[in-house]
Amino acid sequence: MQESHVTLLDGTPVFIRPLKPEDVTLYPDFLADVTSDDLRLRFFAPMREVSPAMIDRLIHYDPVKAMAFIAIEEATGRMLGVVRLHDDPDGDTGEFAILLRTRLKGHGLGWLLMKHMIANARDKGLHTVRGQVLSENSTMLRMCQELGFHVADDPVERGVKQVTLSLEDLPELTN
Numbered sequence: 001m002q003e004s005h006v007t008l009l010d011g012t013p014v015f016i017r018p019l020k021p022e023d024v025t026l027y028p029d030f031l032a033d034v035t036s037d038d039l040r041l042r043f044f045a046p047m048r049e050v051s052p053a054m055i056d057r058l059i060h061y062d063p064v065k066a067m068a069f070i071a072i073e074e075a076t077g078r079m080l081g082v083v084r085l086h087d088d089p090d091g092d093t094g095e096f097a098i099l100l101r102t103r104l105k106g107h108g109l110g111w112l113l114m115k116h117m118i119a120n121a122r123d124k125g126l127h128t129v130r131g132q133v134l135s136e137n138s139t140m141l142r143m144c145q146e147l148g149f150h151v152a153d154d155p156v157e158r159g160v161k162q163v164t165l166s167l168e169d170l171p172e173l174t175n
């Protein structure tokens with residue numbers, strides 16, 4: 001299930017598929033619609049914009065050690081969000097990150113992208129998905145809890161939560 005056609009809570013049809021190098025052209029329009037607050041929640045550092053060098057790194061991931069999925073609005077072809085998962089060196093665990101267009105928050109896309117990533121992580125044979133979430137990011141922490149993640153203080157970084165989901169014995173994932 002690398003690709004999936006889904007519908008947002010407001011009825012918008014969306015196509016989720018693996019992120020490709022050609023999608024670099026979709027990033028400027030996408031990032032223009034992401035607030036600096038949301039960039040900080042995603043990258044943990046104040047930033048007004050994402051540099052071309054960083055976009056290049058985000059686009060050119062190693063498909064053996066990472067996966068990334070883009071959500072495209074079917075009607076317009078515009079990029080609405082992206083989720084990624086990078087394997088730890090142990091090969092059992094992957095670390096995720098997710099970012100959406102700010103105006104689209106609360107429409108159910110974050111939920112759908114997380115489920116898509118989790119299902120693909122399980123298909124790949126990973127045992128655990130983990131992420132770091134700022135303690136103030138209550139939407140993300142609540143969503144992680146509803147998805148079954150265990151939430152705990154990060155052992156190293158203050159103000160950061162470590163969220164962990166065991167993929168073993170996970171109930172069947174439905175949208």
Ligand SMILES: CC(C)(COP(=O)(O)OP(=O)(O)OC[C@H]1O[C@@H](n2cnc3c(N)ncnc32)[C@H](O)[C@@H]1OP(=O)(O)O)[C@@H](O)C(=O)NCCC(=O)NCCS
Nearest residue numbers: 038041042097098099100105106107108109110111140143
């Ligand atoms: C965090 C983020 C990804 C959340 O995405 P979102 O699309 O706004 O969230 P959703 O609309 O999918 O979910 C919102 C709520 O609906 C629930 N929900 C959505 N779809 C659902 C479904 N099909 N079934 C059940 N619950 C659902 C979620 O659990 C959540 O519940 P809540 O009302 O208790 O909060 C998004 O806000 C974002 O990009 N933030 C900036 C970057 C960031 O914070 N990244 C995370 C750091 S790794």
